[in-house]
Amino acid sequence: MKPQARNISNNASATFSPLYRQIKALLLTSLELGEWRPGEAIPSELGLASRFKVSQGTVRKAIDELSAENLLVRRQGKGTFVATHKEPHAHFRFLRLRPMEGKQDYPQMHLLDCRRGRAPVEIARILELKPGEGVVLLRRILSFHGVPTVLDEISLPGNIFKGLTAARISGSQGSLYNLFEAEFGTRMIRADEQIRAIPADAIASELLKVDIGTPLLCVDRVTYTYGDRAVEFRRGLYRTDRHYYSNTLA
Amino acid sequence: MKPQARNISNNASATFSPLYRQIKALLLTSLELGEWRPGEAIPSELGLASRFKVSQGTVRKAIDELSAENLLVRRQGKGTFVATHKEPHAHFRFLRLRPMEGKQDYPQMHLLDCRRGRAPVEIARILELKPGEGVVLLRRILSFHGVPTVLDEISLPGNIFKGLTAARISGSQGSLYNLFEAEFGTRMIRADEQIRAIPADAIASELLKVDIGTPLLCVDRVTYTYGDRAVEFRRGLYRTDRHYYSNTLA
DNA sequence: CAGTGGTCTAGACCACTCT
C-alpha cells in the first residue's frame, strides 16, 4: 500500500533504516522490558503485522533475524517463542567442553563460595561499573562423572544480582544462566571468550586434582545481555585430559 | 502463477523440500563444479529466476542461505560473487589468534617440510582415505613480529594435491587456503576444531622457542569442502603468552 | 476445524554502482 513510509518513531533525525529493522528494534525493546517472558509465545506474525501496520513479510524478516540470533524460536503450527536457558541442552550452548570418549553428559556443580565485594578496576572496566561498585563473586567446580573438570570464578554486578545467595544457587536446577533469567530477569544472549594455555597454580591444582604446572585452558568470558551490556565476567580453568573445547569455524 | 510445482528434478522419489532449497542445491552443485570461479560474479537474481523458472524471491532466499554460509557474497549494485580466500582479512576467518596488545597483524609463514607419505590409520579415517593411501604432509611455523607463535602439522589427501611442492607454497601469497582454492580447485568452507592444553615437547619447545613443558594450545582441526567432505587435518600448537584464541558464543 | 508459521508469486519502488 504505502511503500516507503519510513521510520515509525517520531524522531525525524534518526538514521534511516529499513522497516523490518525498526520492527526488530521494537520487538527487541519488548523483549528487554519483559513484555513476553522467556518460554512464552509472542503474538502471531499477523497480529504483529496489524499492530505495527506493516505486512506479514516485514514482520517475518524481523523475526527471522531475531531467531537467527537465538533470541526467538519459531515452532511451526504453534507460534514464536521467547528463547530460554530452561531446556537442558541449552547448557551446552555456552559450555563448549565435549568428552573425548563417550557421549555428552551433564556436569555437576559444586559451589565453593558466594560473596560480595568491591570490583577490582579491571573487572569494573569490563562490567562498566563505577570504580569500587559492588560485585558478587562466585567460585564453583563443574565435575563430569565425578571428575572435577572446570574451576570457574564469576563476577557479577551487585546491583543486578541483589538477592543472589549460595542457597539460592544450590537449590536451583540447570545452568546459572537459567537461574539468572528466571529469578533476576537478566538473560545472557552472547559471550566473547579469550582462550589461553596456562600452568595450574597451587589452588587450581588442589581443586581440579592435577599436578601443579599441569597445562590448563584458561577461558576468559565476557557475557552480554540485551543491548550489548556486559553483565558477567568469568574466568574458567579447564582440565583437558578427558575433554576438549569444541569450536566450529564457518 | 503455479504455486506448488514441487521438485525440479526428475527424481520423483526424492524427499520433498521447498523450492528455494532445491535452487540452493543447484547453485551449490554449480559452485562445486566450478561453473563460476572464486571471486567471480554469478548471474543476477532475475537471470537465475528465469533460468530456473521461479520468482526472484525464491532465488533470493536460496542466495540468502548461501551467503549466510559464507559461500556467496552480495554486493549491492554490483552483483553476487563467489566467496574467496583471496582477501587479506579472510586470513583470520580460520585463524582465531588475536594479539593481547596492539592491533591484528599478519603472520609470516616459514615452511619446515613438505613431503609425501602414507596416511596413518587415524588420519586416513578422518580424511576418508583407503588405509595407506598417499597424503601430503606439511609442517610450518607462523610468526608474529618475528616471534614464532604457531607450529602447524598439516595432512592433505595426496590425490587432490598432486602438484603441491615446497616451492609452490613459498612462492604463493596469502593463506594456504587461498593457494588451495586458486591452484588446486579445492575450497575450504568449514572447519571443526578441538582445543586442549598440552605441555611443549622437545620439538615444539625448540621451534617455538619456549621451555619444555610450557603450556600450549593444541588445536586439532578438520577442514571440509563442499558436501562436507573432509580434505584437511591439521594439528596446531599455539603459544599463548602474547596472543589468545578468540571465540564468540552466540 | 481454526490458527500458526512456511513457501511462493508478481509487481512496485528504493539504494547503490558503473558507464
Next chain:
DNA sequence: GAGTGGTCTAGACCACTGC
C-alpha cells in the same frame, strides 16, 4: 540511465499443531 541487489506489499496456498 541501465543493471544490480534490497525492501515492501498483498494475496495465495502448504504444513503443522491442537482443539
